[in-house]
Amino acid sequence: MSQRIKVLKTYKIFINGKFPRTESGRYTQLKIDNLPIANVCLSSRKDVRNAVLSARNAFESWSSKSAYNRSQILYRIAEIIEGNKSQFIEELILQGEDSKKAILEIDQSIDRIIYFAGWPDKINPIFGSVNPVASSHFNFTILEPMGVVGIVAPEENSLLGLISSIIPVILSGNTCLAIVSEKLPLCAISLAEVISNSDVPNGVVNIITGSKDELAPHIAQHMDVNALGINIDNKELKNKMFFQASNNLKRVVDVSKYNIEDSNFESPYIVKKFMEAKTTWHPIEKDFTSTNNY
Amino acid sequence: MSSKIKSLNYNGKWDFSSSIESIENLSILKEYQLFINGKFQKPVDKKYFPSINPTNEQQLTRIAKAESKDVDLAVNSARAAFNGQWGKISGKERAKYIYRIARIIQEKSKELAIVETLDGGKPIRESRDIDIPLAAAHFFYYAGWSDKLKYAFPNKTPKPLGVVGQIIPWNFPLMMAAWKIAPALATGNTVVLKPAESTSVTALLLAEIIKEAELPPGVVNIITGDGSTGNLLVNHSDVNKIAFTGSTEVGKSIMESISGTNKRSTMELGGKAANIIFEDAPLDQAVEGVINGIFFNQGHVCCAGSRLFIQESVYDVVLRKLKDRMQSLLVGNPLDKNTDIGAVNSKQQLSTIHKYIDIGVKEGADIFQLNCELPKSGYWCPPTLFTNVSQSHRIAKEEIFGPVLAVQTFRTTQEVINKANNTPYGLSAGVWTDKGSKAFNLAAKLKAGVIWANTYNKFDPTSPFGGYKESGHGREGGLHGLSPYLNLE
Known part of the structure; x- marks a missing residue:
């Protein structure tokens, strides 16, 4: 009996819940130890623009879901990864990680999602406020999502880093597009497959592979992106993005300041950085005829 | 349709007897200096610019123009104060200084209101009832936060940023100064503030109040000038944060200027x-x-x-x-x-x-x-x-x-x-x-x-204020006005 021929996986990008190839038709061959392991899309500016559009269109429905619902959907992502652990471990190993580290990374990734999945309905009770203004008004401040967030995920920790970049951003109702690790992109696409099966609405997460030098500036300059979460070591590229982000005053969060591997990364403060405070005023009737001195 | 809706008939415009606020007891100096390191100092280059009363186009006074050397002096004195006494005293003590400022503003509120109106042209009714009381209230509110910051940020140890450069507009001169200075001081920072060119006088009266409140020298420095002075402050290498209120256009250029630096920012824009x-x-x-x-x-x-x-x-x-x-x-x-x-x-x-x-x-x-x-x-x-x-x-x-x-x-x-x-x-x-x-x-x-x-244009020190999108980032006022002046990492 001849040996069974393996089915090789085609890694494509993830935009609006679909898995298209890059519109540019470009690809690069991913090699580990000089052996080709997969072809990866070299996405273009057009893909970035499509991803932003898809994220924008998804924003209203995602941000208006109940916090409880978003919580459960995020939990569902973790559940499904747990069931597919072996696939992720294989991919991490294929990308050159040793098996012990791969197991650790997948466990940490799942636990991290579980941690953040609990936050959607707890951010506002802790960080919102009712403000005792001196005039006769009811006045309160809540935190809201910012809108579309452009993410540049770290090169190392290709799975944990990507999850840690995406989950704190979307849990509050933001939608995102993420440029993933350039040299280790495989897990990102498998994560996209999980997300597509986890009741996350289309367009909430968009995942793009390719050259960061080429793609990141397109995100930083895009006028319909509200914020950036960037985890880049390349200082020149980072500074360029900060500069370009000024064109529509994007909020820029430099995630590279945090140690992704450290459990201290798990904090609501990173969630807050991608939220906007909104204060609402409403008059309280002054009723001079009644007394209230019981 | 519109013809059916009758216009109200006032019998013409109602006449009011005028009721002019007296300026007799007011003393506005002929010339105002920079407030650096607790002292009023002439600018190094001895340049001044006029402040015009917009109701009659007459010169109200003239104001010192801070150039590069003056900005250096101001930032250095703020740094020295941060590294010195201000950085060492407790939140409790800081609070008492800030409370003093609030109280003195209340005492001098009439004079401040009149000057605000003379220098900027706004109705006395507004400067008297809104600008000045809110300025005092802002200091009073944030004073109380000075020794309570750890309650505001669960699981964090908030620390001040250092020297903050603050640039404010001409529409609410004293109130904007209060919005900027009060939270910065409560959180333990030191300040270099630049008021708008056309409305510097009440900021300099505030400098006198700060002096009267005996704040340690250098904790608050007020340097006057036009956009070029603001630019020098933005680009000064020893400033840790820029807080700006003004146009979106200038806000964007400030963000470009500070990109690639470690400077933090708050932008309250158009x-x-x-x-x-x-x-x-x-x-x-x-x-x-x-x-x-x-x-x-x-x-x-x-x-x-x-x-x-x-x-x-x-x-x-x-x-x-x-x-x-x-x-x-x-x-x-x-x-x-x-x-x-x-x-x-x-x-x-x-x-x-x-x-x-x-x-x-x-x-x-x-x-x-x-x-x-x-x-x-x-x-x-x-x-x-x-x-x-x-x-x-x-x-x-x-x-x-x-x-x-x-x-x-x-x-x-x-x-x-x-x-x-x-x-x-x-x-x-x-x-x-x-x-x-x-x-x-x-x-x-x-x-x-x-x-x-069902209301509009209401402001209160306890109520966070600030924009989405191109209206800026960060909040001023309330609990949410604290973190922009703190390092929580």
Whole structure:
């Protein structure tokens, strides 16, 4: 009996819940130890623009879901990864990680999602406020999502880093597009497959592979992106993005300041950085005829 | 339809006996110096610029212009104070200094109000009842936070940032200084503040108050000058944070300047706020709110309700009421306690407003202006309203910063939400309806940092203020006004 021929996986990008190839038709061959392991899309500016559009269109429905619902959907992502652990471990190993580290990374990734999945309905009770203004008004401040967030995920920790970049951003109702690790992109696409099966609405997460030098500036300059979460070591590229982000005053969060591997990364403060405070005023009737001195 | 709605008959304009605030006991110096390291100092280059009273175009006083060496001195003295006494004293002690400032402002409130009106042109009624009391309240509020910061940030140990550079506009000179300085001090930072070129005097009176309150030298430094002085402050290498209130254009250039540095920032920038009247709104109150929303402070307000959206079914009646109410506004001497609309802050701003009024007419909108006599000298603009405005008109898109209202209509809730959010700005919005569920729906959907429901242009030190999108980032006021001045990492 001849040996069974393996089915090789085609890694494509993830935009609006679909898995298209890059519109540019470009690809690069991913090699580990000089052996080709997969072809990866070299996405273009057009893909970035499509991803932003898809994220924008998804924003209203995602941000208006109940916090409880978003919580459960995020939990569902973790559940499904747990069931597919072996696939992720294989991919991490294929990308050159040793098996012990791969197991650790997948466990940490799942636990991290579980941690953040609990936050959607707890951010506002802790960080919102009712403000005792001196005039006769009811006045309160809540935190809201910012809108579309452009993410540049770290090169190392290709799975944990990507999850840690995406989950704190979307849990509050933001939608995102993420440029993933350039040299280790495989897990990102498998994560996209999980997300597509986890009741996350289309367009909430968009995942793009390719050259960061080429793609990141397109995100930083895009006028319909509200914020950036960037985890880049390349200082020149980072500074360029900060500069370009000024064109529509994007909020820029430099995630590279945090140690992704450290459990201290798990904090609501990173969630807050991608939220906007909104204060609402409403008059309280002054009723001079009644007394209230019981 | 409109012919059926009768205009109110006032029998012409009501006459008021003038009630002019006395300036007899006021002493304004001929020349004001820089406030650096606890002392009033002449600028190194000995350059001064005039401060003009916009009601008569006369020079009120002259103000020192800080150049590079002066900015260095100010930043160095702020750094020394941060590394020295101010950085060492407890929050409790800091609080007491800040409380002192609040109290002295209250004591001197009359004098401060008059100077604010003379220097900036705003009605005395507003400087007396809003600007100065809010400035004092801001210091009083934040004073109390100084020794309670750890309660504000669960699981964190908040630390001050260091030296903060603060640049403020000319529309609420003293109040903006308070909004900037009070939280910065409460959180343990030291300050270099640059007031706007055309309205520096009350900031320098505040410097005197700070001196009187015996704050350690260098904790607050006030340097005067134009945009070039601000630029020097922004680009100074020993400043840890820039807090800026002003135009979106300048805000963007500041963000470009500080990109690639470790400087933090708060930006409180422009706006083009929607004020929305639904058919079920209490219309008289709504009209009052619209008037206050756009004509308060001559419309020199970043959160001014400059785009009015009226539901079609009540368009005629609201417009009629609005025009009637406009006719009762009193434009003139801002020192007169009856005055509703004072002088436009500067010649330059007046020409910007005129430019936009011309654009509005050229683009085909219908203009309606208050029919009144304007003083012969000074900078004045009558309250102005445009109808027949579309979303693409520049007067509906760009911030005018003057008493110019662009009126549009809508039929459905979804339509007005789309129209209201169709702007790069997102500072504030107003909604008028008697239906609670509708008000909350709009409050949730409007992309703006402050939503006024059945009210407008209300401010309070406990209430966070600041914008979405191109209206800036960070908040001033309230609990949320603390973290922009703290390192929580």
